[in-house]
Amino acid sequence: MILVRNIWRRVAAYAAHDDPMVETCNLIALVVASNQPFYPLYVYLAVSEHIWPTFFTFLSTPLFLAVPALARRLPRAGRALLPLTGVALISATFFRPSERLITFILVGLAIMTYLGLDGAYGDPVHLYSISEYQAFLRLNVMSAGILTVFVGLVASEMLSRRP
Numbered sequence: 001m002i003l004v005r006n007i008w009r010r011v012a013a014y015a016a017h018d019d020p021m022v023e024t025c026n027l028i029a030l031v032v033a034s035n036q037p038f039y040p041l042y043v044y045l046a047v048s049e050h051i052w053p054t055f056f057t058f059l060s061t062p063l064f065l066a067v068p069a070l071a072r073r074l075p076r077a078g079r080a081l082l083p084l085t086g087v088a089l090i091s092a093t094f095f096r097p098s099e100r101l102i103t104f105i106l107v108g109l110a111i112m113t114y115l116g117l118d119g120a121y122g123d124p125v126h127l128y129s130i131s132e133y134q135a136f137l138r139l140n141v142m143s144a145g146i147l148t149v150f151v152g153l154v155a156s157e158m159l160s161r162r163p
Contacts, residue, residue, distance in 0.1 A: 014068050020158045021094045022075045025082045027154060029067035032087065032147070036061050042143075047135040053125045060085050080106060090151045 015026040036058060040051040063085040071078020079094055080102060088110030095103040128136070 017068070017071060017075065019075055020161060021096070022071045022079055024154050024158045025079045025094050026068040026071055028087065028090075028151060029064045029082050029085070031150065033061050033064035036064070042139060043136075046139045048128060048132045050126055050128070056125075076102070083107075083110065087147070090148060093151065093155050 011030060015023060015030055017023040017026060039057050040054040043051050043054045063081065067078050067081050067085070069078075070081055076099070082094075083090075083092065083106040088106055092103045092107050
């Protein structure tokens with residue numbers, strides 16, 4: 001139990017920042033990174049035993065883990081790294097009205113990437129069955145929904161602490 005508390009204190013210290021928006025983005029990034037190792041297990045249990053393609057998600061783990069480190073030196077860049085790493089529409093919540101241009105650029109990049117890459121991915125690394133793709137859809141929609149609820153909760157907590 002002491003080990004868990006020490007680990008939690010270190011994680012909390014790593015995520016801490018004077019700016020509540022930066023601190024909240026840091027927390028979101030660390031929660032996403034801490035869940036990534038479980039994604040292959042979720043896929044195995046909910047979709048298929050063919051989980052090796054899920055290991056590509058680990059390419060983004062260092063970027064999520066780097067958000068607090070970058071934010072410590074460049075707070076705006078740290079907040080921007082979160083949406084650039086993969087949570088663009090949710091992270092737009094954490095830019096101030098004076099930073100709307102950054103928000104529109106980041107969300108626009110996410111949308112343009114999504115639309116621009118449509119059909120340009122090349123051959124899949126593994127072909128799943130129709131029912132497995134449906135299971136992927138359910139898993140990812142549920143994951144995105146849970147993440148959205150989590151972000152809403154931490155955003156409301158952040159807003160309630162405003163003077």
